[in-house]
Structure formats: structure tokens, C-alpha cells
Amino acid sequence: MFKKKECVAMLLAGGQGSRLYTLTETMAKPAVQFGGKYRIIDFPLSNCVNSGIDTVGVLTQYQPLVLNEYIGNGEPWDLDKSSGGVHVLPPYQGKKGSDWYKGTANAIYQNINFIKRYSPKVVLILSGDHIYKMNYSKMIREHLKNEADCTIAVLKVPMDQAKRFGILNTDDKNRIVDFEEKPAHPKSNNASMGIYVFSTDVLIKYLEMDEQDKESSNDFGKNIIPKMLDDGKKMYAFNFEGYWKDVGTISSLWESNMDLLGKNPKFNLFDKSWRIYYRHEQEPPQRINAGADVQNSFVTEGCNISGKVYNSVLSNSVTVEKGAIVRDSVIMSGVVIKSGAVVDYTIIDHDTVIGKDAEVGDGKENNKSPLVIGADITIPKKTRITGSIIVDHDNLDEVIGKGENK
Amino acid sequence: MNTLATGVIFSNIHDNTLHDLTRMRSTAAIPFGCRYRLIDFALSNMVNSGIFDVNIITHNNYHSLMDHIGSGKDWDLARRSGGVRFLPPFVTAYANAENSLYTTRLEALESVNYSISSFNSKYVILSDCDVVCNIDLREVLEKHIESEADVTFVVKRTKANPEMAKHSIFIDSDRKGNVTGFTYKPDRYDKEADVSLNITILNRSYLQEIVSEAISHHYWSLTRDIYMKDVSRKKYKVFKYKDPVAEFTSFEDYFNVSMELIKNEDFFNHLFGNPDRPIYTKIRNSAPTYFSKNSYVKDSLIADGCIIEGSVENSILFRGVKVGKDTVVMNSILFQDTFTGENVTLQYVVSDKDVVIRDGVSISGHSTMPVYIEKGRML
Numbered sequence: 001m002f003k004k005k006e007c008v009a010m011l012l013a014g015g016q017g018s019r020l021y022t023l024t025e026t027m028a029k030p031a032v033q034f035g036g037k038y039r040i041i042d043f044p045l046s047n048c049v050n051s052g053i054d055t056v057g058v059l060t061q062y063q064p065l066v067l068n069e070y071i072g073n074g075e076p077w078d079l080d081k082s083s084g085g086v087h088v089l090p091p092y093q094g095k096k097g098s099d100w101y102k103g104t105a106n107a108i109y110q111n112i113n114f115i116k117r118y119s120p121k122v123v124l125i126l127s128g129d130h131i132y133k134m135n136y137s138k139m140i141r142e143h144l145k146n147e148a149d150c151t152i153a154v155l156k157v158p159m160d161q162a163k164r165f166g167i168l169n170t171d172d173k174n175r176i177v178d179f180e181e182k183p184a185h186p187k188s189n190n191a192s193m194g195i196y197v198f199s200t201d202v203l204i205k206y207l208e209m210d211e212q213d214k215e216s217s218n219d220f221g222k223n224i225i226p227k228m229l230d231d232g233k234k235m236y237a238f239n240f241e242g243y244w245k246d247v248g249t250i251s252s253l254w255e256s257n258m259d260l261l262g263k264n265p266k267f268n269l270f271d272k273s274w275r276i277y278y279r280h281e282q283e284p285p286q287r288i289n290a291g292a293d294v295q296n297s298f299v300t301e302g303c304n305i306s307g308k309v310y311n312s313v314l315s316n317s318v319t320v321e322k323g324a325i326v327r328d329s330v331i332m333s334g335v336v337i338k339s340g341a342v343v344d345y346t347i348i349d350h351d352t353v354i355g356k357d358a359e360v361g362d363g364k365e366n367n368k369s370p371l372v373i374g375a376d377i378t379i380p381k382k383t384r385i386t387g388s389i390i391v392d393h394d395n396l397d398e399v400i401g402k403g404e405n406k
Numbered sequence: 407m408n409t410l411a412t413g414v415i416f417s418n419i420h421d422n423t424l425h426d427l428t429r430m431r432s433t434a435a436i437p438f439g440c441r442y443r444l445i446d447f448a449l450s451n452m453v454n455s456g457i458f459d460v461n462i463i464t465h466n467n468y469h470s471l472m473d474h475i476g477s478g479k480d481w482d483l484a485r486r487s488g489g490v491r492f493l494p495p496f497v498t499a500y501a502n503a504e505n506s507l508y509t510t511r512l513e514a515l516e517s518v519n520y521s522i523s524s525f526n527s528k529y530v531i532l533s534d535c536d537v538v539c540n541i542d543l544r545e546v547l548e549k550h551i552e553s554e555a556d557v558t559f560v561v562k563r564t565k566a567n568p569e570m571a572k573h574s575i576f577i578d579s580d581r582k583g584n585v586t587g588f589t590y591k592p593d594r595y596d597k598e599a600d601v602s603l604n605i606t607i608l609n610r611s612y613l614q615e616i617v618s619e620a621i622s623h624h625y626w627s628l629t630r631d632i633y634m635k636d637v638s639r640k641k642y643k644v645f646k647y648k649d650p651v652a653e654f655t656s657f658e659d660y661f662n663v664s665m666e667l668i669k670n671e672d673f674f675n676h677l678f679g680n681p682d683r684p685i686y687t688k689i690r691n692s693a694p695t696y697f698s699k700n701s702y703v704k705d706s707l708i709a710d711g712c713i714i715e716g717s718v719e720n721s722i723l724f725r726g727v728k729v730g731k732d733t734v735v736m737n738s739i740l741f742q743d744t745f746t747g748e749n750v751t752l753q754y755v756v757s758d759k760d761v762v763i764r765d766g767v768s769i770s771g772h773s774t775m776p777v778y779i780e781k782g783r784m785l
Binding site: 035036037075076261263269270275276277278280282283284285286287288289290291292293294295296297298299300301309313314 | 439440441479668671674677678679684685686687689691693694695696697698699700701702703704705706707708709710711713715718722
């Protein structure tokens, strides 16, 4: 027997996130470190828990090891429950064969049985690559009040960016009249945030229909939503105000990290009324030694700082040696920056070593997007690497060869 | 799960030596080392040595301790079999004739005699909470088993001072490590000696024997009434611990040892830097620490969740501390959620949890006598 739930959340976490390049070489995008102590998936997961949703399916596919390990039994989010809780749902082999998840809708379709066992009134579909705080229960309440078949969360975006999003047009009662995926000439700036509430029976019906359609690419934005609109289903927009960022690209990931800094940050992690939970690593306190200078930055447990850190976000156990300078950068866990090295406008993935007196990145002024250095790489001493390039194990030798040796 | 050894932690034994800090809590719950409580060391040492069956004997004021431990899951001690168990004083088993709560380890053990007889391990490890170290108890246990001893005492070679001697037990042993005698809290002692760290391994059957003997004879002190009497009859061994330890016998000690964590990076790394033996503590889900523009921090230990706008030097900030603009914190220890406004000056101050220091206030102690501000005070 399964307890009936009002809402089951399905979190799409299978995407490769190819625009994050080397950062997603060994892990799915939702597992990428963010904001010093977090991973991207902590935000939708914490939003669920804070909204009173205790049953979450996490759909994984690409490089699931790190993500699976991270979610574990769900204990950090209080999702280790006797009924419900968090469940990782990978593609599986069934009686009629097996298939990878073909699209977002197909991923949910393959897990209809997970949804059915809790007989929820509504299903909440979430993406695993957005940074935001949102009370989903408000959206669900509005969905039920409107007796809607589907409710889509929307955010006003600057008009010139509207063509990057799915754009919704609504009537005066906020009912959706029109949906265009990435339109060349957007009619409004109401962008879909990729957060959907469906009435369960309607969702199941449309997923099954979509599965029959051989032409469909099995995607919510491209297929399910337009089809429902064509059929005249009751679809409403839910207006969201507040901070929301898709961290699918190197620049947006960097920007979103920077948005945490400042006296009145754009995105506040110190808010005790809406905590973001994360899987904790036991680390000692941070040591800030003589010669250190830390300004407008986040520093995390386990760090050992003797150098200068400006406008940067440092994850746990980062070492910045004497005389090293870190500026406008995002440094992930376990990175060592040796003495005299300069890191400027760079994202460095976990456990990489920047050698003595090396120079990595040549500043915000000279580049549109930050330099990226992959995980577990050693940059030899006195190497100079510039530009908005991606350094990973494959091109490391080439980059170092080209790098001017001081 | 079958376990070779069961842990027993005395959470209150030294309450009266650190009276300011233990007014609202037991010794075990004293904050130490920027983000820990003293019991974290005893608990982590046991867990890291494969002992997942741990009993905590409490006395009074143990709210704070229970709040800290919770279900024990942050130490991997929330388990179907074993795990952490609180043994509060058992009312009908008040150990002494005056019907007051226990004052010694032996009385404490008497009052939980029933629980001890239910341990299903062959060995019992007794540990106090006022010793800070990162010790591999597995090694001690192996030596204990190998030597077929009844009791193994963990000792540390120390140059004793008279103040410390008053609180300590010195253990004499021969070259083979057999205990030959005890010196119990001497008035004067200033030689180098093996001081008991109050981490002791006993065979459970012998421990039960001791406790029932103590009950029938109204024995009071484990060392004086049992160990000193049995030393010639039973096989007692010492385990000489070589790595650094910190002990507190006074508030000043507490302050100095804390400062030592900043100055002595080797000691810090020995305690916290071993990836195989991390020190666990309660998880608080705080954000990283934010250092604002124009903050100035050096030679300090900082926990997560702090917001620093002023200057911090040679100090320890626990989780969630706020240091306001133009505020100067020097040679101080600020416990969890201490809030300092703007233009505050703190020198040689230990502020307990949730202390609020208003704008412009200036407080100064001295290196030999730091000022203590009690929990929740607003100044």
C-alpha cells in the first residue's frame, strides 16, 4: 500500500549539459557544484521540501554516478521517508525492451508507474539546472483553484532575451492563449521557466498519446504543451517574481555565483526562512592566515587562505597559498592555488592544482566569458593561459604548449 | 550487529572545572574548535575506530547535549542495532546514601548498572569529554586484547604543573607497560609523568564485577577504591599515547588551548586533517561565510555561515557569527550566532551563544584573564 499524495514532483536531471563542457565531463549538470557548498540540484530539491512536497522522482541518465551518490537516501533534504521520499529513476529494461529517455516527456512516460502508485492529484515537473527559490505550493493551489489541466510558471525576462525562451501569451485571467518555443519575434516577454503542474490524469493521457506519435520528439515544450493548447485544454500561467537563473552555460553559471556576493546580494543564501539544504562533507573550520586578504567573497569550511581573494566563490577545502591572487573566479572543492599564482575570471573545477607563479585567465575586461579549467588537472608552474577557453585533459598539453612560459 | 567494544562517555564529570561554560550545559556540550562540541572528539574517535555502540551517561543540564546529538545521525550513530544511547541518572538507583546524583565515574556506572549488563560486547571503552585528541582506539583495543589485560589505561607523558596535578591521576608503570601504581590528584607534582587521559578499556566482565562490588561496599572512587586496590591482583596495562592532546582544567586553559589551534597549524592538522579520521559534528546547513568589501581577517579560524564586515584578528568565530562594520575583534572566541554591531571593540573576550553586542560597545579582557559573556546576554 502506498499513501496517497497530493503532489509528486518529477525532477529532470538526465541532461548532459554540453554547454558546460568539461564541468559535466564526469557528472550530470545538476551535480555541478554551486555557491561554495551546494550542487545545482539542491535548489529544486530544497524548494520541494520547503513547499511541503515529500515525494520526488529524480530522472537520471547521463553520468549518474556522482548524482546518485550525492542524493543517496535523501537524508540531507529530509527526504528519507517511510512513504515517499526521493527516488532516483534511471532508464530501465522492461518486458517490451529498454530505451534511453528520448525526451523530457518520454522520461516521465517511462516512469508513469512511479507516479501512479501515489495517486497524486497533480504532478510537478521540474528541471535540475535552475537556481531559484520558489514556493511550489502556491502554484499548486492556484492550479487547483483554476481547475486547470496544466499550469506553467512564467517569469518576465528582458524583451531582447525573450527569443531564447518558450514565450507564453495569456488573456486577462492569466489563461494561456498561445505558446511559442524560442520565437524569432516574441509577442511578449512572459518566459516559461520549465516548471509545470499537471493534473495527473490529463498528464498521463497526453504522455500516452505522445508516445503513439512517431513524429514527436517527446518533449514538453515542443510537443505536449502545444498539443494541449490545440485541444483547448485549460492552461494557466503562474507568475513568478524573484531571482531565477538557468545555469546551463559557462557565463550564466559564473554570473549566478557572483549574484550571491555583495551586501545585498541578488540571491541571498543566508535566508533562514527558505533554507537550501545540501549533503554535508565533514570539514574543519577555515583558516585565514597572516598575509590573507579576502574581499567580497564566499569562503567555505576546509579552506586554507594565505593569499588574496577578491570577488570570488570558494568551495570547501580550497588552498590559496601566500602571494597568490584569486579574482572574479569560481573555485570548486579541493583546488590548490600555489604561491604567486594569479587566477583571474576563471572557473576551476574540483581538485585541480594551479602551479607556482602560473597565470590563469586575463580578466573580465578582456573576455566575454570566463576561462574554464577542468577537474583533476595540474597546471605547471609559470604557465600562462589566457582567453575564454576550456581546458580539459584532452587539450591540456596543447594549451600548455601554446601557453607562454614566463 | 556484533560489536567488539561498547563505548561509554561520561558527559558531566568535569563540570566544576569549567564552571562558566557549564552553567547552562554539560562539559560534553562545550563549544570548542570553531564548530565542534567537546563530545564530538570522543564520539568521532569511537566511530572512526569502528565502535558504533555508544552510551552517553548524563547528569544534569543535558538539554544542550541532547539537542546537539539528536538521533546521532551526524556521527553515523543512528542505527537499528547499536548506535547512540543516552543513559540519564536512573531515579531508583541513586548511587549514594544521600539520594543525590552521582559525583564520580564509579557512582555513575552504578546508577546505570542495568544497562551495562545488557552490553553484548566483550570490551568496554570508558571516555571523558574534556580531552581533545584524535586517537585510533582500534590500536589501543588491539594492544589490550593482545596483552590479555583486564584494564588498559591511555596515558600521555606530560610535564605536570601543580594546578593540573590537582585534577589528574598519574600512572606508574614498568618497562613492559604493566601498571605498578597510581598517584591520585596529588597536591604537588611537578615532574614529568604519565597522566591518565581518562580513556580506559576494560573487559566487560571485570567492569560488571567492579560495579557490583562497588554497590555492595558503597565504593565511591574508581581509581582509589578499585584500581589502587586491584593493581597487584589484576593485569593493568598502559597505552602510551604519543600524538598531541589538549586538556582543560580551567577556563584559562580552555582559552589558551583554543588559541593554540590558531597558532599551531600542526596541532590543527593533526586533529582535523586526517581524511580517514574526520571529527564529526552536528550539521547546521549554513551558507558559506561572506567576507564583505573592506573586511580584514588574519590568523583566525572561521566557521561557515558568518558575515564579516569588520576586522578579525587572532580569533575564532563559530557558525553564524556576524561582525559589523568598523568592528574590531581581537584575541577572542565568539560562539555560535554571536552578533556584534558596528564600531564594537572586543579584546580577549569569550562570548557564549546568541550574545548580542550593540553598536559602539567596547569590551576588553587580558590574556591571562579573558572576559566571559554568558549565553544570550545583550550588551
